[in-house]
Amino acid sequence: MNQAPNPPQWLDPLSLPSGEVMALGRSRLGVPVAQALAAYKKVYREGVREAAPWKADLPEVVRTLREESSEGEVVKFVCRVPGRLADGPAAPGDLAERSLEIESVLIPMIGSTRQRTYTLCVSSQVGCAMGCTFCETAQMGLIRSLSPREIVAQWYTATHVIGLRPKNIVFMGMGEPMDNFENVMAAINILRDHNGAHVPASKITISTVGRVDGMRQMKERLHEPGLHRLNIALSLNAPNDAVRSGLMPINRRWNMSQLQQELIDWPRYGGNKICLEYVLIPGVNDAPEHADEVAAFMKPLTAGDGSKARAVLNLIPYNPRRSSPWPAPTEAQVEAFMRHLFSHGVFVKRRRTKGREMMGACGQLGNEEIRQRRLVQLTRS
Numbered sequence: 219m220n221q222a223p224n225p226p227q228w229l230d231p232l233s234l235p236s237g238e239v240m241a242l243g244r245s246r247l248g249v250p251v252a253q254a255l256a257a258y259k260k261v262y263r264e265g266v267r268e269a270a271p272w273k274a275d276l277p278e279v280v281r282t283l284r285e286e287s288s289e290g291e292v293v294k295f296v297c298r299v300p301g302r303l304a305d306g307p308a309a310p311g312d313l314a315e316r317s318l319e320i321e322s323v324l325i326p327m328i329g330s331t332r333q334r335t336y337t338l339c340v341s342s343q344v345g346c347a348m349g350c351t352f353c354e355t356a357q358m359g360l361i362r363s364l365s366p367r368e369i370v371a372q373w374y375t376a377t378h379v380i381g382l383r384p385k386n387i388v389f390m391g392m393g394e395p396m397d398n399f400e401n402v403m404a405a406i407n408i409l410r411d412h413n414g415a416h417v418p419a420s421k422i423t424i425s426t427v428g429r430v431d432g433m434r435q436m437k438e439r440l441h442e443p444g445l446h447r448l449n450i451a452l453s454l455n456a457p458n459d460a461v462r463s464g465l466m467p468i469n470r471r472w473n474m475s476q477l478q479q480e481l482i483d484w485p486r487y488g489g490n491k492i493c494l495e496y497v498l499i500p501g502v503n504d505a506p507e508h509a510d511e512v513a514a515f516m517k518p519l520t521a522g523d524g525s526k527a528r529a530v531l532n533l534i535p536y537n538p539r540r541s542s543p544w545p546a547p548t549e550a551q552v553e554a555f556m557r558h559l560f561s562h563g564v565f566v567k568r569r570r571t572k573g574r575e576m577m578g579a580c581g582q583l584g585n586e587e588i589r590q591r592r593l594v595q596l597t598r599s
């Protein structure tokens with residue numbers, strides 16, 4: 219007698235790379251492996267949310283904000299996630315019972331071929347524990363970390379709900395990725411899958427506030443197949459320890475000379491560069507002597523023969539957070555600081571401000587209603 223096939227067991231494609239299909243095998247899937255793989259591709263490539271055995275439940279998009287920039291439309295989208303996950307991290311206290319919001323931003327860029335591409339700035343946490351004084355997200359404190367699927371869902375929403383497939387992904391949204399390192403790496407491995415989103419590691423950047431323990435973990439992972447060109451960016455933001463400790467409490471745990479040493483030792487693969495981010499805040503870190511100090515910090519990071527810069531400084535004019543004590547810098551202040559850096563031979567790129575009006579620019583993501591300022595321990599050690 220023929221047995222009726224088992225009904226398919228729904229699996230979550232946002233939580234699993236396609237390789238897991240093989241491991242799960244036919245018996246658990248309820249459909250042939252080849253069919254499961256074809257369906258996985260369909261989910262990622264065509265945006266079909268339900269193709270047995272896969273079912274992609276996306277967080278609801280609660281707001282989409284758009285703002286014109288010189289290179290195209292910046293799109294910020296806000297998704298609702300639960301305060302508590304069945305098998306994941308929960309928000310503290312009454313926040314666990316609420317739904318929370320995470321923010322992601324699609325940033326247009328016009329390249330040398332005049333083609334417009336998008337970079338997706340993803341969040342890795344709801345809020346952040348790092349307490350950087352210039353940052354809107356810091357005002358929330360850390361509420362909880364995101365699961366791999368919640369990180370991957372931001373790419374899926376950008377591509378298949380908003381309809382703008384990003385070329386690059388940067389972990390520069392809400393949260394410190396090194397505080398949620400394993401989930402960030404699990405999400406990257408799902409995003410890299412050539413049967414799925416197929417975003418190469420060379421197009422993904424993890425930005426850190428300077429958690430040296432996390433940087434060391436990341437360095438180890440670069441030896442894994444397919445990960446060696448994963449990029450790192452360091453939020454430097456200051457010329458010396460005194461200024462940096464005032465802006466970024468993490469600097470009291472790992473100072474600039476420790477950070478510099480980590481970057482000197484960073485593996486060189488395929489000419490990829492280390493990006494240093496520098497939020498320029500008038501009257502705080504924009505003096506000519508500050509530019510001298512930044513150049514001195516970067517000097518050992520350039521190629522030994524001096525032929526090409528290994529580190530690039532990304533200069534970001536400060537975007538005032540809500541109730542900010544500082545204004546945005548003027549054009550003249552930004553130009554003057556850049557000139558000083560150029561005079562030292564520093565390879566510097568200016569980040570054009572995009573999305574400032576809708577609080578979607580760098581350092582401006584956050585939820586005004588949540589101001590709990592709960593800081594967790596800075597280190598795991």
Ligand code: SF4
Pocket residue numbers: 346347348349350353354355356391392393394427581
């Ligand atoms: S700048 Fe980044 S690390 Fe610092 S508080 Fe904001 S989100 Fe956290």
